[in-house]
Amino acid sequence: MTEKTLEKLKILAAAAKYDVSCASSGVSRGGGGALGGTSGWGVCHSFADDGRCVSLLKVLLSNYCAYDCAYCLNRASNDTPRASFEVEELAALTIEFYRRNYIEGLFLSSGIIRNADYTMERIVSVLRLLRETYGFGGYIHAKCVPGTGRELIVQAGRLADRLSVNVEIPSAANLKKLAPDKDHQRIYAPMRLIKQGLEETSEDRRRLAHTPSFVPAGQSTQLIIGASDENDRDILRLSSMLYQRARLKRVYYSGFIPVNAYDRRLPALAGPPLRREHRLYQADWLLRFYHFEPQEIADDTYPHLDLNLDPKSVWALRHPEFFPLDVNRADYTALLRVPGIGVRSAQRILQARSCRRLGDEHLAKLGVVMKRARFFLARSGQSHMNINHLGPEKVRVLLMDEDCPDKTGRTERPTLFQGNFRAISK
Amino acid sequence: MRVFVYDQSFEGLLSVIFDAYTLKCFPSHLCGRGDLHYFAGAHVVATRPEKSGRVFAALCRKLSTEGLHNLFLLWLAEESGGDLLLFRHLCKVLQHGGIAENDPADADALAVRRLARKVARQAEHYAGFVRFQKTRPGFVRSGSDGVIAKELYLAIIEPQHNILPLLQRHFVARLGDQLWAIYDAARHYGLMAEGEDVREIFLDENILHHGGLREELLAEGEEFMQEMWKSYFQSCAVRERVNPSLQKQLMPQRYWKYLTEKQIFRAFQL
Numbered sequence: 001m002t003e004k005t006l007e008k009l010k011i012l013a014a015a016a017k018y019d020v021s022c023a024s025s026g027v028s029r030g031g032g033g034a035l036g037g038t039s040g041w042g043v044c045h046s047f048a049d050d051g052r053c054v055s056l057l058k059v060l061l062s063n064y065c066a067y068d069c070a071y072c073l074n075r076a077s078n079d080t081p082r083a084s085f086e087v088e089e090l091a092a093l094t095i096e097f098y099r100r101n102y103i104e105g106l107f108l109s110s111g112i113i114r115n116a117d118y119t120m121e122r123i124v125s126v127l128r129l130l131r132e133t134y135g136f137g138g139y140i141h142a143k144c145v146p147g148t149g150r151e152l153i154v155q156a157g158r159l160a161d162r163l164s165v166n167v168e169i170p171s172a173a174n175l176k177k178l179a180p181d182k183d184h185q186r187i188y189a190p191m192r193l194i195k196q197g198l199e200e201t202s203e204d205r206r207r208l209a210h211t212p213s214f215v216p217a218g219q220s221t222q223l224i225i226g227a228s229d230e231n232d233r234d235i236l237r238l239s240s241m242l243y244q245r246a247r248l249k250r251v252y253y254s255g256f257i258p259v260n261a262y263d264r265r266l267p268a269l270a271g272p273p274l275r276r277e278h279r280l281y282q283a284d285w286l287l288r289f290y291h292f293e294p295q296e297i298a299d300d301t302y303p304h305l306d307l308n309l310d311p312k313s314v315w316a317l318r319h320p321e322f323f324p325l326d327v328n329r330a331d332y333t334a335l336l337r338v339p340g341i342g343v344r345s346a347q348r349i350l351q352a353r354s355c356r357r358l359g360d361e362h363l364a365k366l367g368v369v370m371k372r373a374r375f376f377l378a379r380s381g382q383s384h385m386n387i388n389h390l391g392p393e394k395v396r397v398l399l400m401d402e403d404c405p406d407k408t409g410r411t412e413r414p415t416l417f418q419g420n421f422r423a424i425s426k
Numbered sequence: 427m428r429v430f431v432y433d434q435s436f437e438g439l440l441s442v443i444f445d446a447y448t449l450k451c452f453p454s455h456l457c458g459r460g461d462l463h464y465f466a467g468a469h470v471v472a473t474r475p476e477k478s479g480r481v482f483a484a485l486c487r488k489l490s491t492e493g494l495h496n497l498f499l500l501w502l503a504e505e506s507g508g509d510l511l512l513f514r515h516l517c518k519v520l521q522h523g524g525i526a527e528n529d530p531a532d533a534d535a536l537a538v539r540r541l542a543r544k545v546a547r548q549a550e551h552y553a554g555f556v557r558f559q560k561t562r563p564g565f566v567r568s569g570s571d572g573v574i575a576k577e578l579y580l581a582i583i584e585p586q587h588n589i590l591p592l593l594q595r596h597f598v599a600r601l602g603d604q605l606w607a608i609y610d611a612a613r614h615y616g617l618m619a620e621g622e623d624v625r626e627i628f629l630d631e632n633i634l635h636h637g638g639l640r641e642e643l644l645a646e647g648e649e650f651m652q653e654m655w656k657s658y659f660q661s662c663a664v665r666e667r668v669n670p671s672l673q674k675q676l677m678p679q680r681y682w683k684y685l686t687e688k689q690i691f692r693a694f695q696l
């Protein structure tokens with residue numbers, strides 16, 4: 001490894017940094033290798049200057065690209081420094097980083113070198129070298145480029161912990177407009193192949209003792225938010241479909257960072273829509289862990305998420321008839337609807353109320369954020385505080401006071417990137 | 427004020443519980459043998475395996491697996507007053523059974539869970555924040571003064587809690603084919619492992635330098651690899667989203683001392 005590798009690393013890490021879908025999930029690989037293993041809980045190895053968890057060596061194999069997607073720095077028509085790793089060079093670098101505990105594994109993507117198949121073959125060669133020659137048992141997340149065929153998906157799936165095909169632009173029409181070389185068909189086809197592979201493996205597993213693993217951490221995708229005009233209702237509907245029909249493990253949302261300002265097809269943004277991205281992540285949590293349907297969060301009447309308040313509180317304010325709830329009686333899914341009660345505190349409430357009647361003094365200890373929950377719970381002698389007495393408008397103002405991120409001096413997502421990470425390690 | 431004096435070992439604490447029940451006298455203070463001014467009128471607990479064994483067996487019957495693990499975590503917390511907290515909590519568990527573990531009305535049970543979680547979280551943090559540096563060959567000598575040819579990957583930590591025992595299994599599973607060691611510079615001991623074989627080690631701390639080992643002890647190419655990592659760390663942040671306060675919140679500065687990527691002032695020379 002030489003100075004040249006260092007130069008490549010700088011270019012190819014910078015080129016990959018906009019992909020946010022980088023959480024190594026907690027899978028336990030059966031067997032593992034001589035070196036490494038995924039331990040069951042995801043590990044953050046560092047936090048970058050933007051506060052994101054650094055867990056994997058996230059690089060492109062090459063940032064030469066034959067395609068010309070409007071939203072991408074590496075598009076063919078941009079004049080930007082280019083580099084490509086040799087297969088051996090990248091594998092060796094991964095191992096060196098892993099041995100020093102800098103990383104949990106590799107996150108590998110690439111620009112389109114020549115064509116889709118050739119690119120995917122190179123990605124698979126890196127994976128194979130790591131697994132078979134180096135005996136590397138750490139985490140590997142690989143991208144599948146649009147249009148990858150069955151054979152390469154099967155090979156990649158055997159070697160990687162997670163595969164992902166990025167949807168990027170939510171609607172087919174906008175994708176065609178911004179990324180003329182891509183189309184939804186070429187994105188959803190490999191996604192379906194991965195899903196098939198997962199289903200076949202779990203079936204084989206029932207019949208056979210030793211089934212080679214196939215993407216044990218499942219598949220994920222990424223949506224770019226704000227480069228095109230889809231509203232939040234469309235986006236959440238798409239996510240929910242991806243979770244239910246394509247059985248994705250995660251959908252990541254990436255606020256569009258205004259690059260290529262010269263391209264008139266893109267909106268003029270002052271900065272990335274971080275707040276919207278944050279609200280989408282919260283909404284996504286409601287879909288996955290809080291038993292919400294997408295149309296409960298954003299529908300035809302309210303197609304956009306409220307940027308000033310979290311989507312769960314927004315739902316609660318629109319449904320005062322659901323409240324106040326009695327924590328000693330309400331069932332689990334109802335508890336989950338109360339702002340200030342999370343999955344963990346809801347579970348703790350169930351556990352604790354089996355040994356005693358719960359009053360206010362217990363709730364805070366169980367992790368309930370009373371500042372938020374107080375408007376929605378039936379509390380003896382406190383009925384003047386509940387939403388039906390105060391009215392949704394008043395409660396909204398009181399909740400916003402608590403929620404305003406600017407007040408604390410922090411911008412956006414105090415817990416989310418951390419949250420993303422933890423969530424999958426469950 | 428009832429004072430019990432004990433040897434501040436875990437078996438010692440279990441013996442304290444045994445004595446408390448036998449004497450029907452529950453201490454309000456615990457102190458070590460060194461705290462001489464408490465000696466007058468204090469009960470001195472003799473640590474005996476038959477006492478601690480009986481108490482431990484009783485606890486095993488009453489506590490959940492998580493409760494037992496919390497016991498271990500609390501012990502590693504090494505927080506002042508932690509032993510008395512544990513003592514009070516365990517007495518309640520012995521009296522009321524496992525239900526005392528999760529009683530939301532009991533401040534001690536809550537404090538136990540909090541502290542246990544804090545220790546576990548610190549161990550989780552360190553599982554990520556440990557940074558190994560490859561030492562030059564010959565850095566490690568075996569007992570009979572023979573030189574081990576293999577290079578050692580050595581990491582230095584200074585944790586608040588004694589989390590090294592919690593890291594052991596994680597790294598044994600992970601770094602199976604390399605010789606590695608983690609040294610706790612706050613407690614002056616370390617663990618060295620090759621495969622499943624783990625030993626306790628002590629280091630001459632003169633070899634330490636800000637941020638890790640002194641340069642002359644590093645393997646050839648090690649500084650270059652560290653430079654690679656630092657460059658990666660710089661390149662992977664998105665400029666439009668830079669957020670130092672979030673970074674500090676998620677990765678508190680007390681961890682930075684030995685983080686390779688935070689050693690910006692150590693100029694790199696080829």
Ligand code: SF4
Binds near residue numbers: 066067069073110179
């Ligand atoms: S395919 Fe499109 S998004 Fe991917 S690297 Fe090439 S230009 Fe960028």
